[in-house]
Amino acid sequence: xxxxxxxxxxxxxxxxxxxxxxxxxxxxxxxxxxxxxxxxxxxxxxxxxxxxxxxxxxxxxxxxxxxxxxxxxxxxxxxxxxxxxxxxxxxxxxxxxxxxxxxxxxxxxxxxxxxxxxxxxxxxxxxxxxxxxxxxxxxxxxxxxxxxxxxxxxxxxxxxxxxxxxxxxxxxxxxxxxxxxxxxxxxxxxxxxxxxxxxxxxxxxxxxxxxxxxxxxxxxxxxxxxxxxxxxxxxxxxxxxxxxxxxxxxxxxxxxxxxxxxxxxxxxxxxxxxxxxxxxxxxxxxxxxxxxxxxxxxxxxxxxxxxxxxxxxxxxxxxxxxxxxxxxxxxxxxxxxxxxxxxxxxxxxxxxxxxxxxxxxxxxxxxxxxxxxxxxxxxxxxx
Amino acid sequence: xxxxxxxxxxxxxxxxxxxxxxxxxxxxxxxxxxxxxxxxxxxxxxxxxxxxxxxxxxxxxxxxxxxxxxxxxxxxxxxxxxxxxxxxxxxxxxxxxxxxxxxxxxxxxxxxxxxxxxxxxxxxxxxxxxxxxxxxxxxxxxxxxxxxxxxxxxxxxxxxxxxxxxxxxxxxxxxxxxxxxxxxxxxxxxxxxxxxxxxxxxxxxxxxxxxxxxxxxxxxxxxxxxxxxxxxxxxxxxxxxxxxxxxxxxxxxxxxxxxxxxxxxxxxxxxxxxxxxxxxxxxxxxxxxxxxxxxxxxxxxxxxxxxxxxxxxxxxxxxxxxxxxxxxxxxxxxxxxxxxxxxxxxxxxxxxxxxxxxxxxxxxxxxxxxxx
Numbered sequence: 001x002x003x004x005x006x007x008x009x010x011x012x013x014x015x016x017x018x019x020x021x022x023x024x025x026x027x028x029x030x031x032x033x034x035x036x037x038x039x040x041x042x043x044x045x046x047x048x049x050x051x052x053x054x055x056x057x058x059x060x061x062x063x064x065x066x067x068x069x070x071x072x073x074x075x076x077x078x079x080x081x082x083x084x085x086x087x088x089x090x091x092x093x094x095x096x097x098x099x100x101x102x103x104x105x106x107x108x109x110x111x112x113x114x115x116x117x118x119x120x121x122x123x124x125x126x127x128x129x130x131x132x133x134x135x136x137x138x139x140x141x142x143x144x145x146x147x148x149x150x151x152x153x154x155x156x157x158x159x160x161x162x163x164x165x166x167x168x169x170x171x172x173x174x175x176x177x178x179x180x181x182x183x184x185x186x187x188x189x190x191x192x193x194x195x196x197x198x199x200x201x202x203x204x205x206x207x208x209x210x211x212x213x214x215x216x217x218x219x220x221x222x223x224x225x226x227x228x229x230x231x232x233x234x235x236x237x238x239x240x241x242x243x244x245x246x247x248x249x250x251x252x253x254x255x256x257x258x259x260x261x262x263x264x265x266x267x268x269x270x271x272x273x274x275x276x277x278x279x280x281x282x283x284x285x286x287x288x289x290x291x292x293x294x295x296x297x298x299x300x301x302x303x304x305x306x307x308x309x310x311x312x313x314x315x316x317x318x319x320x321x322x323x324x325x326x327x328x329x330x331x332x333x334x335x336x337x338x339x340x341x342x343x344x345x346x347x348x349x350x351x352x353x354x355x356x357x358x359x360x361x362x363x364x365x366x367x368x369x370x371x372x373x374x375x376x377x378x379x380x381x382x383x
Numbered sequence: 384x385x386x387x388x389x390x391x392x393x394x395x396x397x398x399x400x401x402x403x404x405x406x407x408x409x410x411x412x413x414x415x416x417x418x419x420x421x422x423x424x425x426x427x428x429x430x431x432x433x434x435x436x437x438x439x440x441x442x443x444x445x446x447x448x449x450x451x452x453x454x455x456x457x458x459x460x461x462x463x464x465x466x467x468x469x470x471x472x473x474x475x476x477x478x479x480x481x482x483x484x485x486x487x488x489x490x491x492x493x494x495x496x497x498x499x500x501x502x503x504x505x506x507x508x509x510x511x512x513x514x515x516x517x518x519x520x521x522x523x524x525x526x527x528x529x530x531x532x533x534x535x536x537x538x539x540x541x542x543x544x545x546x547x548x549x550x551x552x553x554x555x556x557x558x559x560x561x562x563x564x565x566x567x568x569x570x571x572x573x574x575x576x577x578x579x580x581x582x583x584x585x586x587x588x589x590x591x592x593x594x595x596x597x598x599x600x601x602x603x604x605x606x607x608x609x610x611x612x613x614x615x616x617x618x619x620x621x622x623x624x625x626x627x628x629x630x631x632x633x634x635x636x637x638x639x640x641x642x643x644x645x646x647x648x649x650x651x652x653x654x655x656x657x658x659x660x661x662x663x664x665x666x667x668x669x670x671x672x673x674x675x676x677x678x679x680x681x682x683x684x685x686x687x688x689x690x691x692x693x694x695x696x697x698x699x700x701x702x703x704x705x706x707x708x709x710x711x712x713x714x715x716x717x718x719x720x721x722x723x724x725x726x727x728x729x730x731x732x733x734x735x736x737x738x739x740x741x742x743x744x745x746x747x748x749x750x751x752x753x754x755x
Binding site for chain 1: 413414415416418419422432644647648649650652675676677678679680681682684685714717718721722723724
């Protein structure tokens with residue numbers, strides 16, 4: 001035999017005793033601690049971390065990798081936080097030259113693309129517009145549901161929900177109820193950024209605080225609205241900040257079980273105030289960090305069913321490799337992504353289903369097309 | 384036992400099919416386990432966690448070429464209005480710019496231009512060593528071949544002449560896939576496998592080091608890639624003249640092979656990891672950030688690679704296909720360090736750059752020139 005280690009399936013043996021003891025916990029199905037997770041972020045033994053994440057993922061999802069045919073709709077880029085969130089290049093002031101707010105007719109017109117595409121989900125997020133009332137969104141959701149009854153609507157981050165509650169002088173729970181009545185199927189996980197007050201005051205001072213973000217999600221879960229959760233990494237946060245953030249998510253998930261997916265988001269510094277300040281314009285997170293954020297997320301958030309790689313942010317190449325690092329969701333065929341692209345993303349603005357399926361198969365996995373609620377939708381849309 | 388018109392006297396030794404099949408079966412291993420195997424090998428070669436890189440500049444002295452490779456978007460046929468040959472002065476100016484950013488070598492490669500005679504090359508090398516002294520890593524096997532053929536000279540004579548005039552090492556380009564069935568499809572007019580190997584053997588025998596590349600994702604089989612690696616390994620066993628193996632993927636846009644499915648990142652990582660395992664006698668394995676992007680290049684450091692390649696100040700050949708990943712030194716160093724390694728600038732022979740050195744290059748060939 002010329003080859004060592006010819007047997008396979010045993011995973012990667014960690015190089016240090018510390019990592020070995022974490023791997024033993026993972027193997028035994030035990031929860032890892034804050035200290036463990038920080039060690040996983042700080043180790044150089046990337047493949048051992050990936051291997052642990054792969055084990056956790058296989059237990060939950062087998063060889064399946066989910067993807068969804070979706071369309072992004074960003075109704076407005078007007079945002080009262082345009083000066084507050086210094087990591088963002090999307091939001092602008094109401095009177096800025098490039099400010100836009102779509103009328104409902106324009107939204108419906110843009111959504112017509114779904115009629116000629118196998119779209120299963122509208123992903124709707126935008127700026128905090130000072131004037132748009134809750135009825136704008138409920139009418140939008142109703143109108144979309146009427147026109148595209150088989151398409152799920154995943155709309156409005158916790159930050160937007162809290163903003164609407166302020167505008168309407170009602171509770172966030174009231175806002176959620178009205179949205180649900182209008183047809184809201186699920187909520188995206190944006191706006192979480194990093195919960196640490198120190199980090200938040202640096203990158204998004206006065207944006208919805210951690211407790212509020214978590215409360216809105218708790219309320220949504222209470223109403224039976226599944227939501228996602230995110231972590232914006234690659235700026236000023238430390239490994240401890242990341243783990244503390246994930247700890248809050250894990251605690252809420254223990255309580256409600258309402259999170260479907262954890263999505264680490266790689267920060268894009270171009271055209272942002274923070275990027276300029278840090279001298280990071282043109283820079284990207286490393287592939288190693290992208291994979292670690294996903295893998296540690298998979299291991300630590302043992303109660304969240306899915307981990308999603310956002311190929312728009314990390315490239316399709318990293319997303320494909322991530323399928324061996326604990327990831328079971330490859331996002332989708334994003335039609336018309338705008339937000340990350342204004343921050344300099346040089347990834348495509350959409351992928352076709354054939355390409356996604358090919359990447360998943362080439363990684364040795366089984367592609368499963370899903371809807372917003374992770375129900376498999378069969379081969380229907382591959383025609 | 385293939386023979387080709389360019390080298391009718393050359394016969395290739397037989398490759399052990401069972402060995403090829405066994406190495407090819409590594410492709411079926413889980414990606415991370417394969418990576419860990421390769422890593423183990425890499426750490427045996429470089430236990431100190433160093434990842435090297437070189438500061439240099441590509442100078443493509445001519446784009447005139449008669450070889451018509453279907454994967455190339457850079458070349459122009461003789462007589463084409465975009466065809467060029469750089470003057471010595473233009474090349475000198477590029478070298479001075481490169482030295483300004485700390486370059487320790489130039490990589491000089493060009494088309495197969497039959498209008499350029501041996502005295503052009505020796506004149507150019509002599510000019511460089513006289514007026515703009517720097518390590519010249521130049522003239523891949525297929526360029527050496529065309530010079531030899533134009534003059535009906537033995538390639539060893541050409542190598543001696545060029546070495547005397549100032550050539551310091553030879554790049555491993557033009558290897559593509561060293562299986563003639565594949566070459567017949569993608570580079571029919573280029574030198575065959577036996578000739579490529581013969582020329583590198585001659586380079587090593589004349590006292591120069593070279594690297595070896597592999598361009599994959601051009602429709603070859605995984606077994607073809609393994610055969611390629613075995614060819615390199617077997618020559619290395621004889622000569623010890625290869626410094627590094629540099630696998631990279633076909634970039635098909637704008638070439639005659641446009642539409643070829645792109646090699647995925649997973650397949651790239653599997654292939655670099657397997658090459659680390661097969662080529663157990665070649666010390667260094669280089670990532671290709673130009674074709675894979677910096678993110679995957681960084682990840683490849685955990686799949687057996689120990690060199691980040693060149694901080695290219697100028698690159699014309701791959702970028703002619705629209706691929707553009709040139710990065711500043713600070714970014715390159717950050718990517719190496721964030722991956723958990725120590726970044727070390729090197730010379731062409733992979734020895735670390737010595738900032739105290741009172742000569743343009745610290746590789747053995749250049750140091751010998753300093754004593755001459």
